[in-house]
Amino acid sequence: MKHEVAVTRAPLRPLLLQGGRVIDPSTDLDDVQDVLLHEGRIEAVGRGLSAPDGADVFDASGLIVCPGLIDLHVHLREPGGEHRETIASGARAAAAGGFAAVCAMPNTDPPIDDPAAVGFVRAEGMRAGSVRVYPVGCVSVGQKGERLTQIGEMVDAGAVAITDDGLPVSDAGLMRLALEYTRTFGIPVASHCEELSLSRGGSMNEGLVSTRLGITGIPNAAEDVMIARDLLLSELTGGRLHIQHVTTRRGVAMIREAKARGVSVTAEGTPHHFTLTDADVEGYRTEAKVNPPLRTAADRAAVIEGVADGTLDVIATDHAPHHYDEKEQAFEDAPFGLIGLETALGLALTELVGKGVLTLSRLVDRMSCAPARAFALPGGTLRAGSDADVTVFDPALDWVVEPARFLSRSRNSPFAGFHLRGAAVRTIVGGRVVWERAREGG
Amino acid sequence: MTHPTFLGKDLIGLAAISAEQIRAILDTAEAFKEISERPIKKVPVLRGKTIVNLFFEASTRTRVSFEFAEKRLSADTVNIAASGSSVQKGETLVDTARNLEAMKIDMVVMRHPSSGAARFLAERIPSNVVNAGDGRHEHPTQALLDLLTIRDHRGRIEGMRVCILGDVLHSRVARSNIWGLLKLGAEVGVCAPRTLLPAGIEELGVTVFSHVEDAIEWADALNVLRLQLERMQAGYVPSLREYNRVFGVSRERVERAPRDLLILHPGPMNRGVEIDSDVADGPHSVILDQVTNGVAVRMAVLYLLAGGVPERAEAAKHEA
Numbered sequence: 001m002k003h004e005v006a007v008t009r010a011p012l013r014p015l016l017l018q019g020g021r022v023i024d025p026s027t028d029l030d031d032v033q034d035v036l037l038h039e040g041r042i043e044a045v046g047r048g049l050s051a052p053d054g055a056d057v058f059d060a061s062g063l064i065v066c067p068g069l070i071d072l073h074v075h076l077r078e079p080g081g082e083h084r085e086t087i088a089s090g091a092r093a094a095a096a097g098g099f100a101a102v103c104a105m106p107n108t109d110p111p112i113d114d115p116a117a118v119g120f121v122r123a124e125g126m127r128a129g130s131v132r133v134y135p136v137g138c139v140s141v142g143q144k145g146e147r148l149t150q151i152g153e154m155v156d157a158g159a160v161a162i163t164d165d166g167l168p169v170s171d172a173g174l175m176r177l178a179l180e181y182t183r184t185f186g187i188p189v190a191s192h193c194e195e196l197s198l199s200r201g202g203s204m205n206e207g208l209v210s211t212r213l214g215i216t217g218i219p220n221a222a223e224d225v226m227i228a229r230d231l232l233l234s235e236l237t238g239g240r241l242h243i244q245h246v247t248t249r250r251g252v253a254m255i256r257e258a259k260a261r262g263v264s265v266t267a268e269g270t271p272h273h274f275t276l277t278d279a280d281v282e283g284y285r286t287e288a289k290v291n292p293p294l295r296t297a298a299d300r301a302a303v304i305e306g307v308a309d310g311t312l313d314v315i316a317t318d319h320a321p322h323h324y325d326e327k328e329q330a331f332e333d334a335p336f337g338l339i340g341l342e343t344a345l346g347l348a349l350t351e352l353v354g355k356g357v358l359t360l361s362r363l364v365d366r367m368s369c370a371p372a373r374a375f376a377l378p379g380g381t382l383r384a385g386s387d388a389d390v391t392v393f394d395p396a397l398d399w400v401v402e403p404a405r406f407l408s409r410s411r412n413s414p415f416a417g418f419h420l421r422g423a424a425v426r427t428i429v430g431g432r433v434v435w436e437r438a439r440e441g442g
Numbered sequence: 443m444t445h446p447t448f449l450g451k452d453l454i455g456l457a458a459i460s461a462e463q464i465r466a467i468l469d470t471a472e473a474f475k476e477i478s479e480r481p482i483k484k485v486p487v488l489r490g491k492t493i494v495n496l497f498f499e500a501s502t503r504t505r506v507s508f509e510f511a512e513k514r515l516s517a518d519t520v521n522i523a524a525s526g527s528s529v530q531k532g533e534t535l536v537d538t539a540r541n542l543e544a545m546k547i548d549m550v551v552m553r554h555p556s557s558g559a560a561r562f563l564a565e566r567i568p569s570n571v572v573n574a575g576d577g578r579h580e581h582p583t584q585a586l587l588d589l590l591t592i593r594d595h596r597g598r599i600e601g602m603r604v605c606i607l608g609d610v611l612h613s614r615v616a617r618s619n620i621w622g623l624l625k626l627g628a629e630v631g632v633c634a635p636r637t638l639l640p641a642g643i644e645e646l647g648v649t650v651f652s653h654v655e656d657a658i659e660w661a662d663a664l665n666v667l668r669l670q671l672e673r674m675q676a677g678y679v680p681s682l683r684e685y686n687r688v689f690g691v692s693r694e695r696v697e698r699a700p701r702d703l704l705i706l707h708p709g710p711m712n713r714g715v716e717i718d719s720d721v722a723d724g725p726h727s728v729i730l731d732q733v734t735n736g737v738a739v740r741m742a743v744l745y746l747l748a749g750g751v752p753e754r755a756e757a758a759k760h761e762a
Binding site (some may be wrong): 206208213214332 | 562579646
């Protein structure tokens with residue numbers, strides 16, 4: 001019940017996606033085939049499927065057809081920050097980026113820390129009628145880091161994970177309790193790893209660039225000590241740990257080592273951390289102000305390697321919209337965060353697939369199958385009978401990032417003007433096309 | 443928009459200008475020094491220009507120095523301090539700037555607590571912007587007056603060994619000095635407790651000293667930075683007393699210097715903390731020369747930003 005998306009519009013016609021290159025790592029499939037969607041489910045995948053009566057047929061030749069992309073880490077800002085994004089606008093931006101599902105972080109105002117708030121996010125997500133919006137609940141009441149939220153009730157209301165993201169869980173004892181208590185419900189604790197006593201006052205990576213710019217830095221160690229702590233606590237408790245936005249070389253190495261000894265951990269790398277470095281902050285570019293910060297080239301290389309070898313299981317955006325007034329300030333006064341839903345697939349295709357770091361199949365794994373596994377979500381597969389969440393993308397489509405054309409309510413992207421190769425063409429959720437790229441020039 | 447003036451539209455920092463430009467500012471300042479010695483300290487170089495001194499942080503020396511420089515060049519000036527202004531009422535920097543611009547001004551001299559604020563302003567208004575200190579980033583006119591003072595006393599900058607002593611981590615003065623000194627061919631040292639040195643400082647091309655005795659042994663000039671009381675409260679140093687014992691510039695330490703040491707301090711001084719009174723008031727100190735040079739350097743910067751050329755400075759002084 002908790003994973004349903006209410007579809008209340010006109011009856012669905014069957015949809016046949018014909019002749020695309022179908023990539024589904026969950027069934028080890030990479031072949032030119034057809035995919036038939038019927039009544040919100042994957043009906044069949046195979047060669048030469050015929051369209052049932054009344055079916056829509058989409059010619060997918062030259063395109064990739066894969067399980068719908070899932071973003072485990074987005075900030076939709078509702079309630080309380082509707083001038084930045086709403087659940088509806090964020091869902092539309094997600095669809096335009098090729099995502100069929102997103103996980104909404106709970107650091108809203110007020111925070112999503114009780115079952116009613118979880119229910120609100122879920123209901124608004126359904127009302128938006130676009131991509132699936134999965135609520136994530138807080139670890140601690142009011143994100144104050146003092147006592148656990150009603151985790152069981154929030155799970156009943158639809159929460160798929162808990163996190164105090166935006167803030168770390170500073171109290172190690174509370175983190176231990178969260179990892180232990182969630183074992184009953186089978187959901188992960190997603191951790192924003194930051195030791196505040198080491199990061200306080202910082203606005204960017206600590207290093208040569210911060211020294212030159214005169215900006216207080218955030219050292220890698222601020223992230224590393226928390227990653228180390230949480231890995232140890234996961235090992236102690238057997239609780240499922242999901243480490244968000246890993247940015248450091250030591251962090252990647254520690255997660256790799258923990259996985260090798262069987263710790264129950266998954267982790268994220270973001271498109272901005274595998275694409276940019278602290279040098280991109282030069283000129284006091286507030287669009288590049290993000291937490292955790294853009295690190296050095298060596299850290300970026302480690303994130304890329306982590307995504308490539310699966311140490312970082314998933315690519316997640318940490319989509320963090322801000323109103324332009326908020327970013328139009330002196331660097332240290334501007335808030336952290338950048339938006340990523342509408343650039344993630346293009347960046348992953350350009351920076352990782354285009355440069356030979358990932359195969360297309362691995363990319364689909366990192367952006368669909370692995371996220372589904374990490375948060376135990378439906379989707380992430382084209383197996384017959386599963387939800388008809390499908391992304392169709394063109395790996396050869398050349399485009400230039402123009403934030404003015406984003407469907408997100410915000411424009412705070414550091415990628416404006418980037419030339420990318422590869423973009424979503426169609427996003428299908430529950431068998432319904434929720435977004436399709438306008439054909440340029442007829 | 444192109445700015446064919448010698449310095450460009452703005453002076454944001456010394457990192458962004460050339461050695462040639464720095465030398466020309468110093469030469470122009472040299473020519474302008476004499477104006478302040480006259481009984482009638484006024485020349486019409488900036489007559490009819492409107493300059494706003496926009497200070498988001500408390501400042502006495504820098505603000506007054508700029509104001510004297512502006513008035514001696516006949517500019518019309520307005521001072522805005524953050525407290526008691528629209529800034530306190532929540533107005534953004536962009537809006538403050540746009541409102542000033544709408545009143546048709548020519549230049550803004552700004553001090554702001556955020557690094558990068560000067561550049562931020564300069565990119566958004568057509569007026570010339572002079573950075574009078576932005577966060578921990580740069581304080582270019584302070585470094586220029588330090589350079590001028592060293593040059594006055596030693597005849598050159600090139601080959602000089604200058605050690606910046608104290609809270610480099612939080613210091614825009616240190617950063618501007620490092621860029622200026624390196625560009626003019628000086629060797630630069632820094633000396634401070636490691637808690638007050640920024641990450642990667644060695645990579646800027648400076649020598650790091652952990653002991654003040656070693657720094658004094660090495661240096662031709664010491665630029666002693668103020669240790670702010672807040673640094674002790676934040677735990678960067680355990681006590682002012684200990685700081686003075688370990689890093690303070692005392693007469694005993696200065697007397698052991700192998701060379702005739704120049705002592706600079708950008709002020710305001712904490713006597714008995716980073717510098718002892720008998721050094722501040724002693725024969726090696728050029729601290730008040732720095733203050734005098736400050737006015738000349740700022741006159742030079744304003745003149746050059748307003749379209750003046752270094753070669754014309756001498757003549758400009760004598761126009762009526």
